[in-house]
Amino acid sequence: xxxxxxxSSAAQLRELTQSWREKGQSIGFVPTMGSLHEGHxxxxxxxxxxxxxxxxxxxxxxxxxxxxxxxxRYPRSLTQDALALSTTSADAIFAPSVxxxxxxxxxxxxxxxxxxxxxxxxxLSRPGHFDGxxxxxxxxxxxxxxxxxxxxxxxxxxxxxxxxMVKQExxxxxxxxxxxxxxxxxxxxxxxxxxxxxxxxxxxxAIPRALEIATGCSSADQARAQARSYVESAPGVxxxxxEIVDPETFEPCAPGTNPREGLMIVAATxxxxxxxxxxxxxxxx
Numbered sequence: 207x208x209x210x211x212x213x214s215s216a217a218q219l220r221e222l223t224q225s226w227r228e229k230g231q232s233i234g235f236v237p238t239m240g241s242l243h244e245g246h247x248x249x250x251x252x253x254x255x256x257x258x259x260x261x262x263x264x265x266x267x268x269x270x271x272x273x274x275x276x277x278x279r280y281p282r283s284l285t286q287d288a289l290a291l292s293t294t295s296a297d298a299i300f301a302p303s304v305x306x307x308x309x310x311x312x313x314x315x316x317x318x319x320x321x322x323x324x325x326x327x328x329x330l331s332r333p334g335h336f337d338g339x340x341x342x343x344x345x346x347x348x349x350x351x352x353x354x355x356x357x358x359x360x361x362x363x364x365x366x367x368x369x370x371m372v373k374q375e376x377x378x379x380x381x382x383x384x385x386x387x388x389x390x391x392x393x394x395x396x397x398x399x400x401x402x403x404x405x406x407x408x409x410x411x412a413i414p415r416a417l418e419i420a421t422g423c424s425s426a427d428q429a430r431a432q433a434r435s436y437v438e439s440a441p442g443v444x445x446x447x448x449e450i451v452d453p454e455t456f457e458p459c460a461p462g463t464n465p466r467e468g469l470m471i472v473a474a475t476x477x478x479x480x481x482x483x484x485x486x487x488x489x490x491x
Contacts, residue, residue, distance in 0.1 A: 210262070210296040212288060216349050219300050223261070223351055231258035235352035235379075237343060240264040241281035241397035242290045245387035249356045252384045254295030261350050262291055263300040268312060269338030281400055300350065307345055317341045318375075320367050323456045327471060328363050328482070331446055339364060340371045347372075352379050360386040360394050362471055362484040366456050386483075388414070394483045401479040405442075410476045412440035416448070417485035420470050425489050426450045426459050433470065446473040446480070450487065466490055 213219050223233060234253030238246050246262075253260045264287055271277035284301055291299060308315045320329065320336035329336050347355060357365050369381050387395045392414040393407070402410060416437040423429035434448050450459045450468040459465050471484045 208297075209292045210288070210299050212284075212299045212301055214301050214303065215306060216302070219261075219298070219349055222298055223259075226259045227351075232353045233257055233351065234260045235347065235350045235355045236260065236262045236296075237346050237355065237357075238262060238264055239266045239280065239397065240287050241283065241400065242287045243387075243395045243397065243399075245358055245360070245395040247290065247294050248387050249358060249384050250291065250294040250296050252382065253354065253356045256382070257352075257354055259297045260295055261298045261300055261352065262296045263302075263346050263350070265300075265302055265307060265342065265346070267307075267338060267342040268304060269308075269315070269317065269341055270335050271338075272332050272334055275332070276398075276401075279401075281397060300346075307342065315341065318344060318371060321370075323363070323370070324367055326363070326456065326458075327447055327449070328473065331473065336364070336367055340367060343368055344371065344375060344377070347377055347379060354380045354382050356382045356384055358386060359383050360396070360483060362469060363456060366453075392418070394481075396481060398479050398481060402476060406477045406479065409440065409442040410474075410479075410481060412437050412443050413472055413474055413481060413483050416440075416472065417470060417483060420485060420487055423487075423489070426463070426465055426468050426487070427461055429468075429470065429487055429489070430461075433472075437472065437474065442476060444475040446475065448472040453486070464489070 234257030236249045266280050317337040318340040320340055324336035365383055372381050416433040419436055420429035420433040430450050438445050450470050453469045459468050467488045469486055473482045
């Protein structure tokens with residue numbers, strides 16, 4: 207392992223990636239907002255196993271936070287993140303300023319439209335979130351110029367929309383998904399877990415337990431009902447949504463349709479912290 211070089215400007219990044227390209231090396235890209243955990247590091251190692259060089263971006267994107275959300279308190283620690291990445295196969299950290307990413311200013315930056323799916327679930331609860339997310343992912347991919355970009359499966363709706371955007375915009379890269387990394391108690395790793403108190407962490411375990419209940423059900427209707435009943439009765443857990451969607455369209459599976467497979471998605475707030483998770487399900491096998 208070598209300590210990754212930290213660059214903050216597009217010009218520095220371009221010079222670095224161009225030197226790799228001249229050597230015929232492929233580039234993997236892991237976009238993050240920092241506050242790195244084992245899930246992020248798994249993305250880096252997945253990228254390193256398939257590409258010659260790996261760039262990790264650390265940028266807390268203001269365009270994907272709405273009014274009253276946790277942009278100001280979102281954890282930021284470049285020093286700690288760089289230390290964590292020094293234990294991985296990352297070659298470079300791209301840590302730009304807001305001005306570097308949006309040189310015309312936030313108000314003058316045209317955003318990508320996440321479409322109908324971007325208005326569902328997370329998009330309904332966080333208006334404009336996915337437009338801002340897609341805008342920064344497209345911008346970062348344009349600057350990095352990767353062969354492959356790596357994303358975690360925990361953010362299922364985000365992953366779906368990124369795949370669609372890459373295809374729609376004709377970006378010359380492959381989107382690679384990496385399985386969700388979980389703690390020993392099965393809670394999905396998230397930078398926002400740092401906001402949970404010890405008591406809230408225990409309450410949050412209702413989320414993966416509800417998903418586990420769903421895996422043992424024989425139909426989508428049964429899975430939805432039992433998982434909802436469990437998590438909605440859990441103390442201190444305020445459920446935003448729990449639904450089963452078609453993984454090909456991200457549309458909700460209507461009751462009584464009895465799909466053979468689906469993706470259960472859930473979002474809930476514990477204290478002041480909002481968490482999301484998901485689980486692939488198969489029925490009637």
